[in-house]
Amino acid sequence: MSAGYRQQPNSSRKDGKRVAGKQVFPPPGSGGSRPVMKERDLDYIPKSVGGKEHQPAGSHIHDRIRTGTIVGKSLPLVDSNAKVTGQAWYGDDVRLPNESIGKILRSPHHYAKIKSIDTSKVEALPGVIAVATGADSPSSFGVLPVTKDEHAMAVEKVRHMGDLVACVSAVDEATAIEALGLFEIEWEILEPVFDPKKGLEDSDEPIHWRGKYHLSKTNVQKRVFQEFGDRSLVENPYSSSHGKWTMHGVHHGFTEPHAVVAHWDPNGRLQLYTPQQVPHYTHRALSTVLDVPMHQINVIRTFVGGGFGGKSDPFPHEMCAAILSRKSGRPVRITFDREEVYWINRGRHPSNIEVKMTADEEGRISGFDIDALIDGGGFASFGHVTSYYNGVLATAPYELGSFHYTGARVWTNKPASGAMRGHGAVNTRCAVEVGLDEMAEEMNVDPIDLRLANLLPPHSRTITGFRITSNGMREALERVRDGSDWENKFRKLPLGKGIGIGCGFFISGSGLPIHWDPNRFPHATVHIQVDMDGGVTVHTGAADIGQGSTTAVAQVVSEVLALPIEMIHVRSHESDTSPVDLGSYSSRVTFMNANAAIRAALEIRDKLLNAAWDILGYHPNTLVINDRRIYYKHDPAIGVSYLQALHKAQEDKGALISSGAYRSPPMGGVHKGAAAGLAPAYSFSAYVAEVDVDVELGLIKCTNVWAAHDCGKALNPLAVKGQIIGSCHMGLGQVLSEKMVYGRTGHLQNANLLDYKIPSIHEMPHVEPIIVESSDPEGPFGAKEAGEGPLLPILPAVVNAVYDAIGIRYNDLPLTPDIVYKGIEKKRKKLKLEDATELPNPRYTHGPKSIELQKLLKKRSEEHRKRDIARQTTEDTSAYVNGVLFGFDPNIPLEDQLEGWRMATEPDPEQLAELGLAGKAWLKKEQREMGGEN
Amino acid sequence: MTPKAPSEIWSAEVNGEPVETLITSNAILLDVLRDQVGTLGVKRGCDLGTCGCCTVMIDGDARLSCLCLAGQVSGRDIVTVEGLSDGAHLAPIQTCFAEHGGSQCGFCTPGFLISAQALLTKNDSPTDEEISIAIEGNLCRCTGYQQIVDSIRAAAEIHRGEVEPAPPASDPHPNPHPEGPDEPSMPPGHAR
Structure with missing residues (x-):
C-alpha cells in the first residue's frame, strides 16, 4: 500500500508560476460539464453531518450518505431535453420498417352474445394482412390475479359498447378502417345493466360468472365489510352529519392516446412497444394470452404521454397487436383515437357514497360510517382494491372512536372503471371532509x-x-x-x-406487490453498472410517466456517489435489461425505487471507498466523498480522483456491478383485507x-x-x-x-x-x-x-x-x-x-357552549402539537394506536381492547337489516353456500 | 370504396427545408407531417382541434394541424417543434420549459412550445393575460399550467435581452482536459 497519495500542485499554469498552498486537482476526465471539483454545497448537507441544511424534526437515517450534490435542489427532469425538442418517442412514434396498421372492431351493443363471426369478406379485401377474433385469444387475463376476467377480444359476449370484438391489420389505415366494415357478425342482444343499484340484484345473465364464488346471480364483483372500534361511542352524539353523494365517472384525460407496436423479431421473440405505467403486468399478461414464456417477450416502454393510472392495466389492444403480428410476421401498430380512449376507460369509479359521522361533546370524532357503491363497468381491473380503498383510506389522519364501512363494486355494461390518481380515496375523502365541515358548523367551531x-x-x-x-x-x-x-x-x-x-x-x-409474496421477493430492484469511463448506468424498471421517476433515481445515485447528474444514465425502457419492477402506480416509485437505488449505489460507494483506502491508507470512515474526488477528512489535499479510485476498484474484476432491492417491513394486521391500503x-x-x-x-x-x-x-x-x-x-x-x-x-x-x-x-x-x-x-x-x-x-x-x-x-x-x-x-x-x-351566507352563531368547545379544541390541539413534536423527534417512543384519545390502552393488542372494541370483516346476522346501499350485497349468498356450482 | 393512392404533389417549407411529397387530395396536414415528412414531434392527441398537441406554426401563426387540410397550406412556411432549435442550441423557450418544469410527460409540450414561440416572436413582453390567451387552446394534464406560464415568462425575459440565456444543454462539454482555473475551488477546511 502506498504511503499516501498527495496531489501535486499543478505546475502547468500558463504563466509557469506555482502558487504556494494552492493546488489544482488533476482533471478527472470523467465527463460532466464541470472540469474541476466543486466545493461541497453546505446548504444541502444536513446540520447533523457538518452542513447547513435545516432539518425537520424526525429521523434522518440517510444523513451519513448525503454529499450535498443534488438532493433537495430544483432540477429539470433528466429527459426534458428530449421532450422539448420533440424527440421523445411515444407509442405512436415507433415506426418500424415494413409496419402494418392495426384497427380494432368494437361492439356496437351494450351487452350481447356473439353467435358467429364471418371474416371471409375481410380477408378477401386487398391490402388486408391479418385478421384475428376472440377465437385467437382464449386465455383470460387481468391486472389482479384474483380477477382475470378480460380477453384480448370478446370470446363469448361483449360487455359494453366499444368492447373489443375483432381486429385487423392492413397496409395502411384507410384499408384497415374499410376492413372493419366487412365483418359479418350475428348478435344475440342481452338485457344490459347500467345502474349500479340494479347490479346488486339477481339478473338472468350476470356480466361475469365466478363459479362457486359468484354472489347469488348478482353483478356484484366485490363486497367489503369492515368494522373497527367501539360502536357504543356513536350513540347519543353531540353532533352528527349525514351526506349522500353522487359522484360521476371521471377519466384521466392524458393527452397521449393509447398506442402499441408489436413485432415478432426474426428470432421468434416478441418485441412490444407500449406506453405503459406497469410494463411488468403487460409482460405477464402477454405471456398468458399468447402462451409464450415470459423470457421470449421483451416489453419496451416508450415515453408515456401521461398515465395517472389509466395506463397501468395490461390492455387487450396490446394483445391484439401481438396476435396480428404473430399471424403476419410484420410489425403492427395500433393507435387509438380519442373515442377509443374513453371506451377502454379505467377512470375513476362512478360512486354512490353515503357518509354518516358523529362527534361527542368534547369534539372528538366518535364514528365514521361509510357506505360506497361503486360502478365498475364491464371488467374488474383494479376494482378489488378500489372496493377497499373507498373505506380504509378515508379514516386517517383522524383519530376515530369507531369506523364502519360497507362497500360493493358491481359490474355494469359500461367501459371498465379502474385506477386513477388518488385511487379509490378521492370520492369518499371528499364526502368525509365535507361531513367534518358540517359537524364543525353544527358545533359552531x-x-x-x-x-x-x-x-x-x-x-x-x-x-x-x-x-x-x-x-x-x-x-x-x-x-x-x-x-x-x-x-x-x-x-x-x-x-x-x-x-x-x-x-x-x-x-x-x-405494501403488497400484487403478484408475489413481499416476504419472499422485494418490491423493487435496481442494478448499477460502472465501467472504466466512469459513467454510471442504472437499470431500473421504474416507469417514468412524466412524474420524473427517472430523474429521482438518477438524483439519489448522483447524491450517494457525489457525481454530477450528467454522469448517471438511467435505462428503464426494456424488460430485457431492467430488473422486474411493478412500475408506476400506488405512488410507489420514489419510495421504493429510490430506496433500492440508494442501496445499489451504496454498494458501489463502498467499493470506491475501499479502493481509496487501498491507495491512501486511510480508513473509509475518515474519507469524504465529494464531486468526483475522495479525500481524507482532516486534510483534503490527500485524496484520489474518482477515476483513480474506480480503476483501482476495477482491477481484476472489470466493471463494478451492484444490485439493490427494497422490501417493506412487516406491517399491519392480519384481518381479511388488511393488506389493502x-x-x-x-x-x-x-x-x-x-x-x-x-x-x-x-x-x-x-x-x-x-x-x-x-x-x-x-x-x-x-x-x-x-x-x-x-x-x-x-x-x-x-x-x-x-x-x-x-x-x-x-x-x-x-x-x-x-x-x-x-x-x-x-x-x-x-x-x-x-x-x-x-x-x-x-x-x-x-x-x-x-x-x-x-x-x-x-x-x-x-x-x-x-x-x-x-x-x-x-x-x-x-x-x-x-x-x-x-x-x-x-x-x-x-x-x-x-x-x-x-x-x-353562513356565519358563526356562537353560544356559550360552542365558545367553551372551541377553547377546548384549541387547548387539545396545543397539547397534541407538543405530543407530536416529541414523537417525531423520538423523544417519546411509546406505542400509540388509534383510540388513545378515547381512553384505550395502546399496549394492549387491538383485539384484547376494552369491551366495546370490535374488529369485524363480516357483518353479524343481526346487522344485516341496517346496512346501507352497498351493504345490501351482504344479503346475498355465494353460490357455494347456496349449493350451487362446486 | 378502395382507398386511392396519393397522387397530388404537395410542397411546402418545413422547418426551413423545402419538402415535396405525394398526398391524397383530402390529406390532413397532421398526417402528412407525421407520416410523410417525418416530423414526429407533432403529436396527435384528439383529431378534433381540442387538445392543441398538434399545433404548428404556419407563416408565424400557431395553427392546429389536425384541422388543416394539407392542400390549404401548400407552399407555406411551416415550423414544427423540430424547427425551434438550430440543432446545436436550444431555443430559449425550450430551455425555459425544461428548467421551470413546463414539461412533465411532455406529450403536450410541442404544442405549447409552438403556441408560446408564436406569441413571443410577435410580442416579447406579454402580460399574463396575453400568455393565457396564447395557450388557451392547449390542454395540459400534468402541470396545471402554472409552471408553463412561468416558463414562458422566463423565455420572454431572454427574448427581451434582460437575462442571458442559460448555457444550452446541447452545447458540447467544455475542454475535457482543461488546465484548471487560476483560483481552484478547494474543499472546505483545507489549510491555506
Whole structure:
C-alpha cells in the first residue's frame, strides 16, 4: 500500500508560476460539464453531518450518505431535453420498417352474445394482412390475479359498447378502417345493466360468472365489510352529519392516446412497444394470452404521454397487436383515437357514497360510517382494491372512536372503471371532509381547529391498523391556515365569496406487490453498472410517466456517489435489461425505487471507498466523498480522483456491478383485507381553496389555492411543486367540470375532449404550493410520495368553500353551473327571496357552549402539537394506536381492547337489516353456500 | 370504396427545408407531417382541434394541424417543434420549459412550445393575460399550467435581452482536459 497519495500542485499554469498552498486537482476526465471539483454545497448537507441544511424534526437515517450534490435542489427532469425538442418517442412514434396498421372492431351493443363471426369478406379485401377474433385469444387475463376476467377480444359476449370484438391489420389505415366494415357478425342482444343499484340484484345473465364464488346471480364483483372500534361511542352524539353523494365517472384525460407496436423479431421473440405505467403486468399478461414464456417477450416502454393510472392495466389492444403480428410476421401498430380512449376507460369509479359521522361533546370524532357503491363497468381491473380503498383510506389522519364501512363494486355494461390518481380515496375523502365541515358548523367551531384537535400523531396506528411513521399533517394544516389568512376570511367573506378547507391522506407505495409474496421477493430492484469511463448506468424498471421517476433515481445515485447528474444514465425502457419492477402506480416509485437505488449505489460507494483506502491508507470512515474526488477528512489535499479510485476498484474484476432491492417491513394486521391500503409510509396534505360563486349564473371560479403537502423530503422541489399544482388541476376538473356522461340508453355521450371538460388555463386558480417536510424514517433521504395525495383535498376544499360563499351544500359532483343554479333557486324559493343576491351566507352563531368547545379544541390541539413534536423527534417512543384519545390502552393488542372494541370483516346476522346501499350485497349468498356450482 | 393512392404533389417549407411529397387530395396536414415528412414531434392527441398537441406554426401563426387540410397550406412556411432549435442550441423557450418544469410527460409540450414561440416572436413582453390567451387552446394534464406560464415568462425575459440565456444543454462539454482555473475551488477546511 502506498504511503499516501498527495496531489501535486499543478505546475502547468500558463504563466509557469506555482502558487504556494494552492493546488489544482488533476482533471478527472470523467465527463460532466464541470472540469474541476466543486466545493461541497453546505446548504444541502444536513446540520447533523457538518452542513447547513435545516432539518425537520424526525429521523434522518440517510444523513451519513448525503454529499450535498443534488438532493433537495430544483432540477429539470433528466429527459426534458428530449421532450422539448420533440424527440421523445411515444407509442405512436415507433415506426418500424415494413409496419402494418392495426384497427380494432368494437361492439356496437351494450351487452350481447356473439353467435358467429364471418371474416371471409375481410380477408378477401386487398391490402388486408391479418385478421384475428376472440377465437385467437382464449386465455383470460387481468391486472389482479384474483380477477382475470378480460380477453384480448370478446370470446363469448361483449360487455359494453366499444368492447373489443375483432381486429385487423392492413397496409395502411384507410384499408384497415374499410376492413372493419366487412365483418359479418350475428348478435344475440342481452338485457344490459347500467345502474349500479340494479347490479346488486339477481339478473338472468350476470356480466361475469365466478363459479362457486359468484354472489347469488348478482353483478356484484366485490363486497367489503369492515368494522373497527367501539360502536357504543356513536350513540347519543353531540353532533352528527349525514351526506349522500353522487359522484360521476371521471377519466384521466392524458393527452397521449393509447398506442402499441408489436413485432415478432426474426428470432421468434416478441418485441412490444407500449406506453405503459406497469410494463411488468403487460409482460405477464402477454405471456398468458399468447402462451409464450415470459423470457421470449421483451416489453419496451416508450415515453408515456401521461398515465395517472389509466395506463397501468395490461390492455387487450396490446394483445391484439401481438396476435396480428404473430399471424403476419410484420410489425403492427395500433393507435387509438380519442373515442377509443374513453371506451377502454379505467377512470375513476362512478360512486354512490353515503357518509354518516358523529362527534361527542368534547369534539372528538366518535364514528365514521361509510357506505360506497361503486360502478365498475364491464371488467374488474383494479376494482378489488378500489372496493377497499373507498373505506380504509378515508379514516386517517383522524383519530376515530369507531369506523364502519360497507362497500360493493358491481359490474355494469359500461367501459371498465379502474385506477386513477388518488385511487379509490378521492370520492369518499371528499364526502368525509365535507361531513367534518358540517359537524364543525353544527358545533359552531372552526373546522381547522376541529381537525387539529383530532389528528393522529407520528408513529402511530390508524383505526384499521395501518402503521403511520412520519406525519406532517399538523404542520400542513397550520401552514395553509396561516398562508391563506383563514382567521380573517372564514365565515366573514361577502356573499359569493368563500373559503374552504380539505385534508388528505394517501399511501406511499402499496405494501403488497400484487403478484408475489413481499416476504419472499422485494418490491423493487435496481442494478448499477460502472465501467472504466466512469459513467454510471442504472437499470431500473421504474416507469417514468412524466412524474420524473427517472430523474429521482438518477438524483439519489448522483447524491450517494457525489457525481454530477450528467454522469448517471438511467435505462428503464426494456424488460430485457431492467430488473422486474411493478412500475408506476400506488405512488410507489420514489419510495421504493429510490430506496433500492440508494442501496445499489451504496454498494458501489463502498467499493470506491475501499479502493481509496487501498491507495491512501486511510480508513473509509475518515474519507469524504465529494464531486468526483475522495479525500481524507482532516486534510483534503490527500485524496484520489474518482477515476483513480474506480480503476483501482476495477482491477481484476472489470466493471463494478451492484444490485439493490427494497422490501417493506412487516406491517399491519392480519384481518381479511388488511393488506389493502397498507403502505410503508403515508403522505398527508391540507388545502385551503378560495372561490367566487356567481349566484345569478351558478358559475364557480376557484381563484386561489394554498396547497400544503407533506412529501417527507422534496428530493426535487421543482417536480414536487409540479405534482401539487397538477393534482390541483385534475381535482378541480372533477369537482367543477369533468364527468363521463352516460345517456338514458347507457351510451357514453362525451367521448371526446370537447365535451369532456378538462380545465384550461382560464379555469386554473393561482396555486401556492407549500412543501411540508416530515422526514420519513424509511423513505429515501426521508421522501414520501407526492403524486396522488395532493389531489385529494382539493375537492372537499372547493365544496366547503362553495358552502362558505352561498350557504348551500352540494352532494352531486361536478358542480357545474346547472347544478349550482338549481341549488340556489331551490334555496331562494324556500326563503321566499326576490333575488338570489339576497341569499344569506353562513356565519358563526356562537353560544356559550360552542365558545367553551372551541377553547377546548384549541387547548387539545396545543397539547397534541407538543405530543407530536416529541414523537417525531423520538423523544417519546411509546406505542400509540388509534383510540388513545378515547381512553384505550395502546399496549394492549387491538383485539384484547376494552369491551366495546370490535374488529369485524363480516357483518353479524343481526346487522344485516341496517346496512346501507352497498351493504345490501351482504344479503346475498355465494353460490357455494347456496349449493350451487362446486 | 378502395382507398386511392396519393397522387397530388404537395410542397411546402418545413422547418426551413423545402419538402415535396405525394398526398391524397383530402390529406390532413397532421398526417402528412407525421407520416410523410417525418416530423414526429407533432403529436396527435384528439383529431378534433381540442387538445392543441398538434399545433404548428404556419407563416408565424400557431395553427392546429389536425384541422388543416394539407392542400390549404401548400407552399407555406411551416415550423414544427423540430424547427425551434438550430440543432446545436436550444431555443430559449425550450430551455425555459425544461428548467421551470413546463414539461412533465411532455406529450403536450410541442404544442405549447409552438403556441408560446408564436406569441413571443410577435410580442416579447406579454402580460399574463396575453400568455393565457396564447395557450388557451392547449390542454395540459400534468402541470396545471402554472409552471408553463412561468416558463414562458422566463423565455420572454431572454427574448427581451434582460437575462442571458442559460448555457444550452446541447452545447458540447467544455475542454475535457482543461488546465484548471487560476483560483481552484478547494474543499472546505483545507489549510491555506
